[in-house]
Amino acid sequence: MGEQFTIQISSKLINQLADGGEKLKKKTKKPKQKLPGGHQQSQSRVSNDSETLKGTAAAGWPPQSLLFRPAAPTPQSAVTELDAIRSVVQDSEKVLERLKKQEEHMVQEVTARAKDLHEKEFKLPYQKPIPCLAEKDACLECYKENVNNALKCADLVRSFADCARRARQQVN
Numbered sequence: 320m321g322e323q324f325t326i327q328i329s330s331k332l333i334n335q336l337a338d339g340g341e342k343l344k345k346k347t348k349k350p351k352q353k354l355p356g357g358h359q360q361s362q363s364r365v366s367n368d369s370e371t372l373k374g375t376a377a378a379g380w381p382p383q384s385l386l387f388r389p390a391a392p393t394p395q396s397a398v399t400e401l402d403a404i405r406s407v408v409q410d411s412e413k414v415l416e417r418l419k420k421q422e423e424h425m426v427q428e429v430t431a432r433a434k435d436l437h438e439k440e441f442k443l444p445y446q447k448p449i450p451c452l453a454e455k456d457a458c459l460e461c462y463k464e465n466v467n468n469a470l471k472c473a474d475l476v477r478s479f480a481d482c483a484r485r486a487r488q489q490v491n
Contacts, residue, residue, distance in 0.1 A: 450482065450483070450486035451479060451482035451483055451486060454475070454478055454479040454482045455479055457475050457478075457479070458472060458475045458476055458479050461475050
């Protein structure tokens with residue numbers, strides 16, 4: 320991981336790649352721009368500094384010119400191929416949009432079905448109220464308060480028993 324390496328690209332390699340691998344018969348030198356006296360000294364100092372920073376990698380590069388070459392016109396076959404690719408991309412985008420809409424519709428449908436099933440499955444059935452619940456609670460409370468004297472709860476126990484008898488008669 321800590322290994323360092325450098326890649327050197329020569330101007331010869333760049334020229335070969337730019338010309339499609341054809342050999343150059345004659346090398347042309349690009350003229351250097353002449354700068355006024357004061358600027359030439361600062362320019363040489365900057366270039367010397369940059370060369371010392373870059374080392375041997377900067378030695379092979381030709382000076383850059385400020386002129387740009389216009390792009391060569393593309394052949395007709397490339398244009399038709401690009402048009403075919405663009406139409407395939409447009410068709411793919413349309414299919415993608417349809418699939419997204421279909422997915423949204425399916426998500427809504429599945430969510431609605433899941434909600435319905437959840438309501439049906441987890442819905443508690445109607446629970447009948449427990450008969451005589453108040454009388455039972457009163458009896459238990461009386462027994463807790465009168466642990467040593469349970470006879471004081473006799474009236475509450477009698478009313479609980481009467482309520483239970485009435486509830487049994489209603490069911491039968």
